[in-house]
Amino acid sequence: MTWLELPHDAAYGLATLPYGVFSADDAPSQVGVRVGDQVLDLSEVAQALDHEHADVFAQPSLNALMELGAQRCREVRAWVRELFDDDTYRDLVGAHLRPVAGVRLHLPVEVADYVDFYASESHASNVGKIFRPDSPGLPPNWKHLPIGYHGRAGTVVVSGSDIVRPNGQRRPDADGVPPFGPSTTLDIECEVGFVVSGPTATGTSVRVSDARDHLFGVVLLNDWSARDIQAWEYVPLGPFLGKSFATSISAWVVPFEALAYAEVPLPGQDPPVLPYLQGQTDRDVFGLDLHLEVRLNGSLVSAPEFRDMYWSPAQMLTHLTVNGATLRTGDLFASGTVSGSSPETFGSLLERTWNGTAPLALADGTTRGFLEDGDVVTLTGWAPGRDGAQVTLGKVTGTVLPARRL
């Protein structure tokens, strides 16, 4: 029903229509929507059509669009879809489509607060075994609440940004002096990020059944992690410099609506969660059938399945606000590493190589325990859409650069 000439199996088909921020030539950054290998300049089209919200597209982030709220964002998405379905828009839209290869993509969201969860049972259990071999794999709170912590919003970067290997302290032998220098165990975490619209009022909470009203969209997220720095610093206040140097997200934000056909039941929560983490209907607490792939220098090294996650994104958002903490538009929360039960689905090298003890063989004949300088890591993903269509989750990629000398 579309005038657009796009192969049925093309990436970024009409089932996806993700938003991003781009600039071309010397023009200011503004909001576009991706279709196939092209980006549509929504600001130009909206102005030409005198769209009531044209101003939200002439912005260097998606925040103004998100600020419209869930209902209006649904209307905007329907309007975008209509641009490609209604033949009367064909010339106008065609005039404002540009090859994505010819534009520069920017961080799509002005990130307010960034929270990272720990919602994969397999990941939490694996990390527990590796970092705390003398303790039970899962801490006692794990099945009662989605554990999370705040990360550094200011170092969330867009896909394609280079990642400078961090310097830091490592655990010393016995009572010695901590070694200091470039991290020797640089890792990735394959995660899904949720971009949130707000605001909410101080002291209020978002109910599980209302979570969709605040879930604007989804990005792939690589939570780069320096395991040696993290292992030495994280007791008792949690990860800090082992994570805060960089977090990469995909340039294209897939509207949460696009994932309606990917909603699935959770694997199961036992013991039952507290009432505030329960929904009012079966649909309120959902998993997502997102298929993820991790490539290291082009070699597929893991294929995590998001449907294996223990906690629902809706429960994470509710937990985040149950203490009355406000949300702001642009808040970003991530799932934590997505790991299934088999090594081929582990979403970090820490787990995939069992802390470097079982190195991975790459296609170029080399092996990896952790990342080397020059390595390129790329996360991609897709989800089922309507009538067999695929929703493209985009990609997030980054190249490791050598540490700087202090």
Place this chain on the structure above:
Amino acid sequence: MTWLELPHDAAYGLATLPYGVFSADDAPSQVGVRVGDQVLDLSEVAQALDHEHADVFAQPSLNALMELGAQRCREVRAWVRELFDDDTYRDLVGAHLRPVAGVRLHLPVEVADYVDFYASESHASNVGKIFRPDSPGLPPNWKHLPIGYHGRAGTVVVSGSDIVRPNGQRRPDADGVPPFGPSTTLDIECEVGFVVSGPTATGTSVRVSDARDHLFGVVLLNDWSARDIQAWEYVPLGPFLGKSFATSISAWVVPFEALAYAEVPLPGQDPPVLPYLQGQTDRDVFGLDLHLEVRLNGSLVSAPEFRDMYWSPAQMLTHLTVNGATLRTGDLFASGTVSGSSPETFGSLLERTWNGTAPLALADGTTRGFLEDGDVVTLTGWAPGRDGAQVTLGKVTGTVLPARRL
């Protein structure tokens, strides 16, 4: 040498001249400087005098001012001082002074990232003994690095904001179901916050000897803490909902320059810290002689001395960036609870009442282990200035409101 008629011992004398953001009547928020019981409208004065940076004062936060950088901020402070010293400005300035009681004070900084440290040895040791009675008081990393974690920037609020008691999960008995409801152990943490100017480039670090160039100013900070929520959730990723509901800061930001006469040596660091945490000269690693007071419903319950802190603010800033994490203008980092060695200087009720086991007697005849609804907590402070003058660190106050029903 000033035309201003102000008692020598007045609070907010010319040794302080802190910046804040205020609004009056229906006018937009803009930058002012406080002197005595009055606030000077810097935007009006700067416009009248055609000041080259007049635009930075016509803003709803101090961020644009901070963005000018350390050298220009020093010049701006010198200019402000001159307004009060040079009799030719007397009429103009007098016309734009307003009673502070007649204006509304706003959050002075658009907070970018918020990091909370843990820099008091006495506090870390006390908390260790209370939360982890079977472990050594200080974790093994504590004297090697200033432990810190990211907090929630979006819930940093200005002094005077009410604090709604948070709901949350608490640790269950044995393997039972976690109790859920309003925190029963709501606490405060008396801290000093440092407002930072940036930006810095990705992958670079701020050296200890350059820290002053990024330390714009100081606020008092109350890191409200729900101890029961915190104790259950914080392993292994650190404090989250036990802290993220609210962090209060004073409305007036004291320029770092004003504390030049309060710089003192640290109590001493043993073992020696790693080279990246050392300065180039004795002056680079400094403590601050800030005298703090904690009042609960008007009763003085603690008098922490910031000079007891183990780690220097410069070291905290350097550590925060040693992994290449960027700074943004508006970043805020706090010292962690300021506690000395005697109970009268403990900066939290957790320590002051030893987890509620030694309740405090208040002037009204009641006692407190932790905070009750309706309680008012106020932090104040001062520092030595030039020639015996006092620098007023302002105050941060908040009233506890009952938890909301979910």
